[in-house]
Amino acid sequence: MRHGLQTLTSRFLLSLSLAAQVFFLVPGTCFASQRNSDASIRARESDPLQDGLKALQDNRLEEALRSLTAAEREQPSDARIRNFRGIVLVRLGRSSEAANEYRDAIRLDPRLEDGYKNLGFLEWTEHHLESARANLQRALELVPDDSFAHYYLGRVQLDASLYESAFQELDRSGVGWPEDPQFLIEAANGYLALRRQEKARDVINRLSTMRLSDPEVALVARLLLSEGDNATAIDLLRRLGERQNPAGPRWAGLDLALSYLMAGNYEKAAAQSRMLLEVSQIAGAPAGEAASAWCTLGIAKAHLGQSVAALDAFRQASKLDSRREEYWLNLTRELMELNRYAEAISAAQEGLNSNPKSYALHLRLGAAYLSSDRFSEAESVFRQLVAAGDPLPTSYVGLAQVLLRTGRAEEAVSELADAGKKLGPNFLISYFQGLALNRAGRPAEAVAAFQNAVQLSPNSAEAHLGLGKTELQVARTNDAIGELEKCLQLSPGNVQAQRLLSQAYRRAGDTEAASRYSQEIAETEPAPQNDLLGDFILPEWQTPQESVRE
Numbered sequence: 001m002r003h004g005l006q007t008l009t010s011r012f013l014l015s016l017s018l019a020a021q022v023f024f025l026v027p028g029t030c031f032a033s034q035r036n037s038d039a040s041i042r043a044r045e046s047d048p049l050q051d052g053l054k055a056l057q058d059n060r061l062e063e064a065l066r067s068l069t070a071a072e073r074e075q076p077s078d079a080r081i082r083n084f085r086g087i088v089l090v091r092l093g094r095s096s097e098a099a100n101e102y103r104d105a106i107r108l109d110p111r112l113e114d115g116y117k118n119l120g121f122l123e124w125t126e127h128h129l130e131s132a133r134a135n136l137q138r139a140l141e142l143v144p145d146d147s148f149a150h151y152y153l154g155r156v157q158l159d160a161s162l163y164e165s166a167f168q169e170l171d172r173s174g175v176g177w178p179e180d181p182q183f184l185i186e187a188a189n190g191y192l193a194l195r196r197q198e199k200a201r202d203v204i205n206r207l208s209t210m211r212l213s214d215p216e217v218a219l220v221a222r223l224l225l226s227e228g229d230n231a232t233a234i235d236l237l238r239r240l241g242e243r244q245n246p247a248g249p250r251w252a253g254l255d256l257a258l259s260y261l262m263a264g265n266y267e268k269a270a271a272q273s274r275m276l277l278e279v280s281q282i283a284g285a286p287a288g289e290a291a292s293a294w295c296t297l298g299i300a301k302a303h304l305g306q307s308v309a310a311l312d313a314f315r316q317a318s319k320l321d322s323r324r325e326e327y328w329l330n331l332t333r334e335l336m337e338l339n340r341y342a343e344a345i346s347a348a349q350e351g352l353n354s355n356p357k358s359y360a361l362h363l364r365l366g367a368a369y370l371s372s373d374r375f376s377e378a379e380s381v382f383r384q385l386v387a388a389g390d391p392l393p394t395s396y397v398g399l400a401q402v403l404l405r406t407g408r409a410e411e412a413v414s415e416l417a418d419a420g421k422k423l424g425p426n427f428l429i430s431y432f433q434g435l436a437l438n439r440a441g442r443p444a445e446a447v448a449a450f451q452n453a454v455q456l457s458p459n460s461a462e463a464h465l466g467l468g469k470t471e472l473q474v475a476r477t478n479d480a481i482g483e484l485e486k487c488l489q490l491s492p493g494n495v496q497a498q499r500l501l502s503q504a505y506r507r508a509g510d511t512e513a514a515s516r517y518s519q520e521i522a523e524t525e526p527a528p529q530n531d532l533l534g535d536f537i538l539p540e541w542q543t544p545q546e547s548v549r550e
Contacts, residue, residue, distance in 0.1 A: 048074065049081060056088055064088045079109035086118060098122060113142040117149050124156050132156045151175045155183070163190035181207060181216045188223050201227060208232055218255055230263035253279070254289070257296045266300040273297035291321035295330060302334055310334050318347075322354040325361055332364050341372035359385070366398050370405075378402050386415075393419060393428045400432045409439035427456040427463070434466050443473045454483075461491035468497070472504055480504050 052067030086101035102119035120135030154169030191200035224233035260269035298313030328351030366381035385395035396419035437446035450467035468483030
């Protein structure tokens, strides 16, 4: 059973709002007992039902079970007795038998709300979410204002990631949230998923002041980072690393280094990574831990402009854990940033030897071939990815770039049209369709493609530039001016947009505006924006050996 549930439920059931509904409630009981309006179960010394309830109240569970079993033999059709037996069996840790008692109670009395409620709660603790939901919803059909049922239905929905419904039910319950870190972590994730930042922030702030287990510290630190509170996250991890826990410092230290990276404090990220490598060497840590530290060090060094150190760190990470594709991707990315394409190709090929099914490494190999003007090899790689049914636009875009750079614009148009049919509306596909159609001498169709791109990504300066340039070609001067002005708003100082605006205003007869934008700049088409390279990939966040509570 989940940590903290017994305490929470006891407090909940003993609250004044429910006191009038509880019959012989035992402190510590995990389930609500039923209402009693039946005078037939009034206290009598010889009444086994009364004896069983008194024993349950005194926590004499085996005696309570014997008495309630005797009561059941005397009154086999009494649903309430089955419900009480279920409560005792749960307390004895016999959950499967308890569930059967609750089901029998419901079968005998389909309007017994407490049977549905108790069964729903039990199913939730066993993580049987569908049946828990159904039983708690049935309880609420019978008693719509039951706080217990609303609260635990909210917990069921939260566990199922049905966040909107979860928070509605929790709010309807009127129950204060417990000091349960795991529950609050789930709630914070739910608010973030719903983009309810203020609510998420309140929960995260509450978590940051609580006493947390090692795994919970890691999760809360990541929540803080997601909200941009780098300082609190870093302080939390730093304090954790100072605990007298032999297993703690290494994993917490890596998370701390990653936190420095995300905060943009690359010097501290590098220093923390170096310290981890020294500790790992002394302690004989697994190769995977050292590889993660080398990777983090490499990213920090790359951001600091220390390329030689970055490359060395990425090579160390790849050597220590060659089956992790992200280490090879980071190495090849840095090599390509330095225009060392031959080495990037060799590294991508070496990475593929260890990760032959890696989509990302195949894509990186194609990008390296393309960047080094080895068009035939690049085309072969991209075509293989396309033929394999790539669900992303990237390989189609890579293939289109090869075709455009080798003078096969019509073929590029055809390949991108096929990609659009397979993938549906997509910004990159539409944008490159516009480029290809322009190269193929089909500007009217290019306008439509760029318009689609602008609709799909309104804040793309490149798309507005492509559309404005093409509209100028087809003599839609006023429309072109509007798109090019939008491009400059998104990308101030874009020299090509300024040059094209000068031409457009001159055509429109506005010489003053034309002279304002006029510059003697050679016409150079900017390199198409795409995602063939991407950013560095962080190593995985670490989790200590102690598991997070279920």
